[in-house]
């Protein structure tokens with residue numbers, strides 16, 4: 260059946276999948292079932308944010324934000340003086356995210372990444388956590404995201420799995436079976452073509468991070 264699906268059908272099915280799982284997303288991925296606390300990946304987040312340079316007053320785009328797992332971690336660093344843009348094309352993810360995060364310095368945006376309605380050079384950082392493989396036009400998505408970054412701004416992409424682990428996981432899930440992380444060479448070529456300078460590239464069991472700055 261998948262063989263016969265065209266790109267529009269794959270796109271629609273993927274979006275429907277994220278809408279259907281929005282309410283349970285945090286329970287599925289971040290809840291420690293033994294304690295009931297949402298801190299299953301606390302150490303991984305600590306490691307991720309030790310690498311991303313955020314400071315009070317920064318303007319940050321959390322793209323493919325889902326239900327907003329990064330919100331408290333980003334707000335803690337940019338403080339009330341900063342501004343956080345939570346962008347996702349799943350209206351249900353944005354609905355859940357908004358309900359759980361009433362802070363006044365968050366702007367919620369329901370849009371595809373390639374249509375991100377932010378002015379050029381308006382953000383200090385763009386964080387792309389656990390979502391890049393799902394972008395249907397990765398080259399265009401990167402171009403758009405780099406455009407909204409200020410010069411010397413940070414672009415970080417991360418997963419709490421290796422690229423091999425992510426690709427295997429997606430391969431086993433019908434709704435996202437086409438969603439793959441490009442291999443290291445292809446990824447580095449794409450980043451370079453959009454004017455990003457790579458500071459860290461980590462791809463190991465349990466952790467993937469590409470940390471870059473806009474030249």
Ligand SMILES: C[S@@+](CC[C@H](N)C(=O)[O-])C[C@H]1O[C@@H](n2cnc3c(N)ncnc32)[C@H](O)[C@@H]1O
Nearest residue numbers: 277323324325347348349371372388389390393
């Ligand atoms: C695997 S989930 C991760 C969500 C969140 N970052 C997290 O880690 O909990 C991927 C997210 O990317 C969003 N997404 C996928 N393709 C997108 C696109 N083209 N534009 C905007 N958001 C997209 C999905 O709706 C989903 O919320």
